[in-house]
Amino acid sequence: MPLNKVLIITNPLNHEGGVVNYYNLFFKHFESDTIVLKHGTIGSRAYLFYYPILKRLLYPFYYLWDVLAYILRLIGDRKIKIVQVSPSLIPVPLIRDGLLIVLAKLLGKKVVVFYRGWKLPTYNKIANSNIQRKLFNWVYQKNTLQVVLASAFKQDLVNLKPKKTNEIVVTTTAIDxxxxxxxxxxxxxxxxxxxxxxxxxxxxxxxxxxxxxxxxxxxxxxxxxxxxxxxxxxxxxxxxxxxxxxxxxxxxxxxxxxxxxxxxxxxxxxxxxxxxxxxxxxxxxxxxxxxxxxxxxxxxxxxxxxxxxxxxxxxxxxxxxxxxxxxxxxxxxxxxxxxxxxxxxxxxxxxxxxxxFDIKKITKLFEAKYITLIEKK
Structure with missing residues (x-):
């Protein structure tokens, strides 16, 4: 199998929080003869962590810059076969990463969504609105490999009755x-x-x-x-x-x-x-x-x-x-x-x-899923 790249989009890796901590560990321990991981930045910068007002003011500008860089990267690097995003189930991350997913699919990339947080009020709004449910299923579930952190989250996704979804994988975060x-x-x-x-x-x-x-x-x-x-x-x-x-x-x-x-x-x-x-x-x-x-x-x-x-x-x-x-x-x-x-x-x-929970067990799981997704026609 030729060398392929997976582009993982998260907050800057010098940021605070569990998602960044997880991916720092993930990048460090991921090993594969056929898959190379690359990182892309989206969202607020670490230096704005303690300045919430300035963070909100600058967020749109950083986002637009990051989206432009993302598009150019996907067009310019044909070895990128998969884009992986890691939103929480709250409005801003869903909208932010939803655009990235749509762009990736338009440019012929496979998509992995790793849901990192699950807010029931947001889920209930999606489930109870016919328009929101159809939009969510089209963006997030159609032709997408989804990864969740709890069996209950998987059942929630199934209950939205998506069409043409790929596998929904239940895993955990990881430790070294x-x-x-x-x-x-x-x-x-x-x-x-x-x-x-x-x-x-x-x-x-x-x-x-x-x-x-x-x-x-x-x-x-x-x-x-x-x-x-x-x-x-x-x-x-x-x-x-x-x-x-x-x-x-x-x-x-x-x-x-x-x-x-x-x-x-x-x-x-x-x-x-x-x-x-x-x-x-x-x-x-x-x-x-x-x-x-x-x-x-x-x-x-x-x-x-x-x-x-x-x-x-x-x-x-x-x-x-x-x-x-x-x-x-x-x-x-x-x-x-x-x-x-x-x-x-x-x-x-x-x-x-x-x-x-060892990270090496988790990275092996992801490597296998990446390879299967790339090979899928």
Whole structure:
């Protein structure tokens, strides 16, 4: 088979977020004798991350520039056989990537859509509007290989009743198995060490976690726990707001430590030295942090959203809590305090999930799908 190229379009690879982190890993570990990966940029630049107003003002100009560069690239490089986009199911990314898909198909390229986020309100609007459903099916599903992060998302796409769609593949995001630090066998059982690692914003359920911590204190149970909050805030001053709330409720600072953003080896050591990972998000696709936590053997307390329903097995590797429900987070933490063997499968889980989610397994899957798609007439 001759050498062919797959052009993957995402935000700039120096940007923030799970999609960029995933693709940096994907590009690093993808190996093939017949497929070469290339990257194309679309959307806002990394330097605008903390300037939302300027970001919105400049976005149209960057977008038009990126689309022009994209068209010229597809016309000029005949070895590009596949274009891959990775939208979330929200209006702006759907419109942004929808144009790229239409242009790719007009220029004779195959298309892969890897849906990275799934917003039910957006899906319901599409499903309940005959015009939107037909337009979505024509742009996104017709003659398109689609990749989703949860079996529920696949069923949602099928329920839209598309015609002439290619395969719908269910996969996960990925980890680099070689970076995982094995669980600390000498970790003391008390206090129970709880880790939150993600973007510090309300959509991650961080405020409900703070309320649960306050409830533990009010019930005289906080001494059994130690919390580490890791991540960067989505807006300036938000972390301080959370600290002020804890201080106003007499929560000792040594019980809840805000450690800022931590990456690389230090991040994986954090996983290894905690018992529980908590992520009470309002909405998710398939967060890398949860895969890393499972691969590190942590017991995961999370909401039943997105792909998490496919990953967490209650009382075996974690517990589900309701969205926006601090009482359920409290109950889940109390369950762990009351059941000293809550994470008895830690080492076995770490071995199983580090193999299941390894990036090399994921890249092999994509290589096979790329080859099949290119060969398909």
């Amino acid at each position: 198995k070689s970076q995982i630090v094995q669980p600390n066998k000498n970790l003391e059982p008390n206090p129970i060490k709880v880790l939150f690692l993600g973007r510090i914003q309300d959509l991650k359920g961080i405020e409900e976690l703070m309320d649960a911590i306050i409830a533990l204190k009010n019930k005289g149970q906080l001494q059994a726990f130690q919390f580490s909050i890791v991540g960067h805030e989505n807006k300036s001053g938000y972390t301080q707001k959370l600290k002020d709330k804890l201080k106003a409720n007499d929560i000792p600072s040594d019980k809840v430590k805000f450690l800022g953003r931590i990456t690389g080896e230090e991040k994986y050591k954090l996983y290894a030295n905690h018992h529980i990972y908590v992520l009470p998000s309002y909405t998710e696709g398939c967060p890398n942090s949860l895969l890393e936590a499972l691969a590190s053997g942590l017991f995961c307390i999370t909401t039943n959203v997105g792909a998490l329903a496919d990953l967490v097995v209650p009382k075996e590797n974690g517990l589900f809590v309701k969205v926006k429900d601090s009482d359920e987070i409290l109950s889940a933490l109390q369950y762990c305090a009351d059941n000293t063997d809550f994470n008895s499968r830690r080492e076995a889980n770490a071995e199983h999930y580090s193999n299941t």
